[in-house]
Every structure is written in structure tokens, then in C-alpha cells.
Amino acid sequence: MAVVRISFGVLAIIALIFSIVLPAVQAESLAPAPAPTSDGTSIDQGIAYVLMLVALVLTYLIHPLDASSYNFF
Known part of the structure; x- marks a missing residue:
């Protein structure tokens, strides 16, 4: 009897899942x-x-040329 109850419960869950999923499959597609x-x-x-x-x-290419003319130390 336990096997029959378990398989009935599994069948009920599968039926519930299909009843939720199948209507979504037949839905109309949205416009692109x-x-x-x-x-x-x-x-x-x-x-x-x-x-x-x-x-x-250009700034990084010109800057070393400009900075080399200054003598800080």
C-alpha cells in the first residue's frame, strides 16, 4: 500500500507541474x-x-620633451 501512496503523490506533483507549465507553452509570442x-x-x-x-x-608624448628643459636640481 505504501508504494501505491508514494506513486500517487508523485503522480499528483507531476500533474500539478504540468498544469502550471503547459498553458505557458501555448501562450502567444510577443511582438518583436x-x-x-x-x-x-x-x-x-x-x-x-x-x-x-x-x-x-599627445600629452604624454610631448610632456617628456617639455619637462626635460627644466632643471629643478
Whole structure:
């Protein structure tokens, strides 16, 4: 009798899981998201980052030449 009760409990749990999951399988799919549109701000930001990187590199290249002309000690 114990085997019958355990298998009935397992069957009840499986039935409960299927009753929750199966309606979600038949749900309608959502409409796809619209394609992202670029208003130019990301392009402007990319150009600004490149220009700041160029300015940083130039600063580090020019600074040793400028600093070598000073004699502190």
C-alpha cells in the first residue's frame, strides 16, 4: 500500500507541474522589439572618445620633451 501512496503523490506533483507549465507553452509570442535607431549621439560620443584618447597620447608624448628643459636640481 505504501508504494501505491508514494506513486500517487508523485503522480499528483507531476500533474500539478504540468498544469502550471503547459498553458505557458501555448501562450502567444510577443511582438518583436523595434530595431534600435541611431540619432547620432552614439557616433558623436565615439568621436569624442577617440579625440580624448588622441589628446591624452599627445600629452604624454610631448610632456617628456617639455619637462626635460627644466632643471629643478
